[in-house]
Amino acid sequence: MLMPRDADAVKGVRLRRETLRRAWRFSSPYSRRIVGFLAAICAAAALGLVPPLLFRSILDDAIPAGDRGLITGLAAVLVVAAVGDAALAIVQRWLSASIGEGLIYDLRVALFDKVQRMPVAFFTRTQTGALISRLNNDVVGAQTAVTSTLGSVVSNVVVLAFTLTAMFALEWRLTLLSLVVLPLFIAPAKRVGVRLGAIAHEQMEHNAAMNAQMSERFNVAGAILVKLFGRRSAETEVFSARARGVRDTGIKSALFGRIFFVALGLVGAMGAAAIYGVGAHLVVDGSISAGTLVAMASFITRVYQPLTGLTNARVEVMTAFVSFDRVFEVLDAPEAVADRPGAYDLVGARGAVEFDDVFFRYPPASETTVASLETVGAGSSDPDVDVLRGVSLSVLPGETVAIVGASGSGKSTLASLVPRLYDVTAGTLRVDGHDVRDLTADTLRAVIGVVAQDPHLFHESIADNLLYARPGATRADLVTACTAARIHDTIAALPDGYDTVVGERGYRLSGGEKQRLAIARMLLKDPAIIVLDEATSHLDNENEALVQEALEAALSGRTALVIAHRLSTIRDADRIVVIDGGRIAEQGTHDELMALDGLYADQVRAGGTFGAVAPSP
């Protein structure tokens, strides 16, 4: 069901030599096993010729001669051939499994590592579930290319060649006769095969839609939304339509699949009937022996099956290699923030941050999506506006700068440039005087701590979530950080303390607790520069006071860019920068800005929070 044999899907697809070359490069560690696998296939095909020939000898030589010893001997050889065939089947399976699973392993690890290096924009545009299932399917499809497809094509060709050679050698007239019925079958078989592929493809799409709905609706946030909007029956209706699609295509695919095999059996039976019907006359005429007739009849069963297998070989081979192509497409996707050749490590950071005439626009979909994932990507209306337009700002080591401005003015965007989640479009961003693009991303990020609006926690214990920042930290380190972040008491009061598992996205903690935990995690990282994005925006007063205390601990001795809404937070900053429409509109201390009597002063006098600073017209 994973890879449909869909003629449409591979229509117009050419096997590119480059794809083949790279597929081979991925397979080459297994080249000896592949050769062994192919050898086993050939040996099995040759061994398959033995029984019919033995039948012939028993009928033509042993029985007429009354040679009981020969009968026993030939029967024994039959047993040996059967055992050999069984052993070869196992060896074949073992080889194909070890090649296939090995290849799956290699591709999976390569893809996982690659996806981790994809730019943030890629993740904002790609549905996680779709990405995961696509990667899984393509990896399995690529494995299919090397084992099943390659194996079955080679096996069918070899079996066919061996069997037809033997048949022609035995009795060419009967062989030709048996081939006459073939066109009767091949054409319909091809049509059914194509139909089967289309059905499988359709079924896969219904399945994907069904799975996407489940994964979107069956998480805490989705489930709550469904409840609050009273959409249960509507959801069930949509789901049942999709499930109905899966059901109906399932029935069709079972039916067509069976028709295919029944027809195959029918042709085999007809072929055998033709051989006996005509061949028996030849035996009566004395022109062939009874043994030859029986041998021919048993050979015939080994002709039809590989031939039908080969009718759809082209589509199968193409489909399999399309998977390889898709895997390579992901592996080749641009990593927006790749280390430049010659990038060097940032050591002993002091924490100076300087924006020098920075312009930024979000990368267009064409630069960040993988074409084969595009259909599942979010709407791709390419942003064509500069979100930041000539921002120049120099933050000294240890300085705390508050960034305020209307919602959508570009504050979060500005903050996301510091750890290079995105690269500037024009201008330069420097940390300690180094252009961040000259630094290795790992060492740059090591000195920057970010606490986002809605901090993410993994579905793991609190301790594990904290250790993510510093794997070597001791329990005592965790307690110190959590105490400083004013979250230790809350954790200690939990039934399992630090071993409490926080739910998917940390659901069991309140917003303020999550934020303090995120601050503790950042303290463990001990960065020189911290970036807080609206860390206090949606907290109640008590929580805010605690977070405020935690922040004070975090800010001391560090450079800080604080995107803040509340006047209390903003006032304490060394400097306030007002962003308006992607530009710095004003900057200075609270008193200076009040004296300036601009945007900031208006907002303070209006008594509003700073998310609501009115954008300029």
Ligand SMILES: Nc1ncnc2c1ncn2[C@@H]1O[C@H](COP(=O)(O)OP(=O)(O)O)[C@@H](O)[C@H]1O
């Ligand atoms: N991932 C993104 N892709 C494209 N545009 C974005 C993305 N994130 C934000 N924007 C746009 O950039 C502008 C600034 O957003 P943002 O920096 O989040 O503002 P703020 O944090 O000041 O509210 C907005 O117009 C927003 O729509």
Ligand SMILES: [Mg+2]
């Ligand atoms: Mg924001």
